[in-house]
Amino acid sequence: MSLHDTLQHIFLFDTLNDKDIQLVASFCSLRHLSKGEHIFHEGDTADAFFAVVSGKVKIYKLSPDGQEYILAIQGKGHLVAEAAIFDQETYPAYCQGLEDTTLVRIPKDDFIQLILKHADIALKILHAYSKRLRYFVMQVEELSLRDIKSRLAKYINENSMEYNGQTVCRLSISKKELAALLGTIPETLSRTLKYYKDENIIQEREQDILILNSTKLRAHL
Amino acid sequence: MSLHDTLQHIFLFDTLNDKDIQLVASFCSLRHLSKGEHIFHEGDTADAFFAVVSGKVKIYKLSPDGQEYILAIQGKGHLVAEAAIFDQETYPAYCQGLEDTTLVRIPKDDFIQLILKHADIALKILHAYSKRLRYFVMQVEELSLRDIKSRLAKYINENSMEYNGQTVCRLSISKKELAALLGTIPETLSRTLKYYKDENIIQEREQDILILNSTKLRAHL
DNA sequence: CGTTGCGTTGATCTCTATCAAAAAAGGTGG
């Protein structure tokens, strides 16, 4: 797929006419990321943000003693680092590919010029910001008011899908990473999963978590 | 001070000419809030956001069992609920006056129209969003990787000022509220303050915390 | 095969919430 076609499918730009897409294409570029590769590190100069075309990246921070905390995992259609663009000069976290990933790189300065001409794009990115902000408010709330049982239950609940009669949550990330995403450590995650398994609320099968009793699971939310 | 003059001093509008300020004044209004009074509750329809003119408000959430968590305390010059405007329909938290407070109420729909005409205002609010987002990212990081000693040290450090030779942190909120802001309870805050006092790192005097040993304090960050 | 990293399990320890109660601080009405 060409850059032009790719851009048309990014929600930020999907109202633009052909001529304007052409303009956007003139300053955007595709960036491929192998598994484990970084697009940026915390503290790097933030001169661009990204839209995920395919694959998945994790945004994470490191504590002074090296512990990792995952702020978000962004897949197809998500924006990455859009928050760093209108404020400071540097990225506030690390961004690394969880698998082979393709992104569109959107340079800061050109995008600002675009907004000044197309105010409706400003509204769209404001909308994206609002969603992101709401997500973080939720995170803060969770971390300060909920325990790990509850956070895990929420994760499973929100990431499960109906799959020929079964409600399944596919773990597309490692348990180590899930732990970091839930704000805990692998040992505790393992024990919490065991708790739910012992209570016959869930069951593990390869990459999947089968939900046996969604009522009981929701009771932990 | 008239609404017109007040608006001119809000950073969102400080580049507008007199005629446009007139326009903004036509849809904005002043709102006075007594101590303890709410502007909005979680779940209320979000049809406006606010700018604090004087006083102070707290934005907080309640857990199912009634525990309060303060997301932010906003004083003069800050925007309130700007995040709720471009996304969903409802406020995600409560907002209550900590003291007698005056705010400008900015209705959502009119503001969106304004942005479409003045794209530079879009940039300003995007800037405000970025700052807010960065703040929450920091909060999430703190809550998941730092203990309470560290969070308190950070608070004292960031809210202290030089005051004739002394480094002082004025507590403009109650300790109960400070506890809720740090994501803990008053008992634990009290004990943590005691720890720092016993270590001769700080000293309390009326509304103030005197920093006796900022090196040791920073060592806890 | 040895090595390396992930996941699980067990024992222990630390931090923080909870419960209880006293002390201190603030109002309020007389």
Place this chain on the structure above:
DNA sequence: CCACCTTTTTTGATAGAGATCAACGCAACG
């Protein structure tokens, strides 16, 4: 200004959640 009541703050004792440390099974991989 004082007695009274309410709320905040502090202190103590206890319990529980989750981190840490250590060890082991297991799969992937050179």
